[in-house]
Amino acid sequence: MRDGGDKLDSSLARQMKQSFEGLDEAADRARFSRQLRLAEIGEAGQRRISQSRIVLVGCGALGSHAAAALARAGVRGLRIIDRDLVEMSNLPRQVLFDEADALEGVPKAVAAAAALRHIDSRITVEAIVADLNRANAEALLGDCDVMIDGCDNYETRYLLNDVAVKLNIPWVYGGCIGVEGRSMLIVPDRSPCLRCVFPEPPPPGSEGTCETVGILGTAAAVIANCQATAALRWIVDGDDASAGEFVAIDIWRNEFRVNNMTHLRREDCPCCATRSFDFLDGRRGSGAAELCGRDAIQILAPRGESLDLAKLHDNLAGLGPLKRTAYFVRADIDGFELSVFPDGRAIIRGTTDPAVARSLYAKYVGH
Numbered sequence: 001m002r003d004g005g006d007k008l009d010s011s012l013a014r015q016m017k018q019s020f021e022g023l024d025e026a027a028d029r030a031r032f033s034r035q036l037r038l039a040e041i042g043e044a045g046q047r048r049i050s051q052s053r054i055v056l057v058g059c060g061a062l063g064s065h066a067a068a069a070l071a072r073a074g075v076r077g078l079r080i081i082d083r084d085l086v087e088m089s090n091l092p093r094q095v096l097f098d099e100a101d102a103l104e105g106v107p108k109a110v111a112a113a114a115a116l117r118h119i120d121s122r123i124t125v126e127a128i129v130a131d132l133n134r135a136n137a138e139a140l141l142g143d144c145d146v147m148i149d150g151c152d153n154y155e156t157r158y159l160l161n162d163v164a165v166k167l168n169i170p171w172v173y174g175g176c177i178g179v180e181g182r183s184m185l186i187v188p189d190r191s192p193c194l195r196c197v198f199p200e201p202p203p204p205g206s207e208g209t210c211e212t213v214g215i216l217g218t219a220a221a222v223i224a225n226c227q228a229t230a231a232l233r234w235i236v237d238g239d240d241a242s243a244g245e246f247v248a249i250d251i252w253r254n255e256f257r258v259n260n261m262t263h264l265r266r267e268d269c270p271c272c273a274t275r276s277f278d279f280l281d282g283r284r285g286s287g288a289a290e291l292c293g294r295d296a297i298q299i300l301a302p303r304g305e306s307l308d309l310a311k312l313h314d315n316l317a318g319l320g321p322l323k324r325t326a327y328f329v330r331a332d333i334d335g336f337e338l339s340v341f342p343d344g345r346a347i348i349r350g351t352t353d354p355a356v357a358r359s360l361y362a363k364y365v366g367h
């Protein structure tokens with residue numbers, strides 16, 4: 001385990017070189033024999049898969065399913081970035097964790113790495129227990145071949161898009177809530193980026209979160225496997241045919257749709273056209289600051305955002321004691337007190353750790 005703020009002292013590629021000896025071993029030929037027989041993969045493709053480096057940003061429902069699929073397919077270089085601890089309520093859908101992890105409160109990245117090493121003892125997997133932010137994003141993402149979006153908030157997702165476009169790294173967008181999910185491969189310079197399709201993140205609190213709406217694990221499993229497959233296709237032969245194809249599912253009603261978004265690439269996209277990396281450079285995005293001596297953190301929403309207090313009140317109903325005035329919504333959840341204001345600002349009492357506060361904001365307010 002390494003702290004995410006540290007400079008990368010040993011790259012994933014260098015670590016992998018020590019463990020990877022190619023596909024010539026009989027054990028690997030037997031292990032991957034069914035994939036070697038696939039016309040889509042074959043020996044050259046399997047060798048590329050084995051030598052690839054993939055970063056998972058977030059290891060919740062999407063990240064854990066995608067990581068498991070990639071490790072089983074033979075990816076031998078994985079980095080998992082997640083700031084949260086395993087909880088019992090994760091187990092219905094977060095496939096790499098078990099009751100012991102939840103009882104001990106093991107960091108998700110650490111528990112996932114241990115589970116992946118049981119799947120493949122030759123894997124090089126780095127567990128980064130950190131909140132991805134603009135200070136560490138380029139160092140943590142810059143040396144990979146593909147990034148998988150398992151984010152629980154839009155701010156991190158837009159930061160990921162900035163890094164992907166700036167450093168020219170493909171990534172696979174993914175989102176899942178309720179019984180629905182969606183995914184899309186984004187290849188900078190070849191397909192629309194996230195900001196071409198969705199120029200702005202939704203306002204804070206405008207969409208539900210997994211905590212407020214709920215989520216079905218099978219929907220996450222399908223979307224995560226779409227993401228993992230898009231990553232494998234890219235690695236095997238640089239196949240970007242699916243880039244810009246927006247997959248949307250409703251797993252409960254057997255609805256599967258693919259919308260081609262390639263025409264949405266914008267000449268005036270602030271990110272991929274004018275290369276203004278607003279989330280990476282800090283012109284956009286929330287701040288988190290400790291409120292001195294108050295056992296509380298203030299989360300600032302992006303400038304100009306507004307939040308519907310009535311909707312937030314409805315979203316949080318049933319999760320704990322709740323109070324709404326004309327000026328704020330206050331909720332007591334899991335031993336924390338969240339006070340959320342109409343400008344999207346929140347004061348989270350009960351912690352002095354900005355990462356904990358950002359996690360609570362992402363879970364219960366949503367952005």
Ligand SMILES: [Zn+2]
Binds near residue numbers: 197266272
């Ligand atoms: Zn763009």
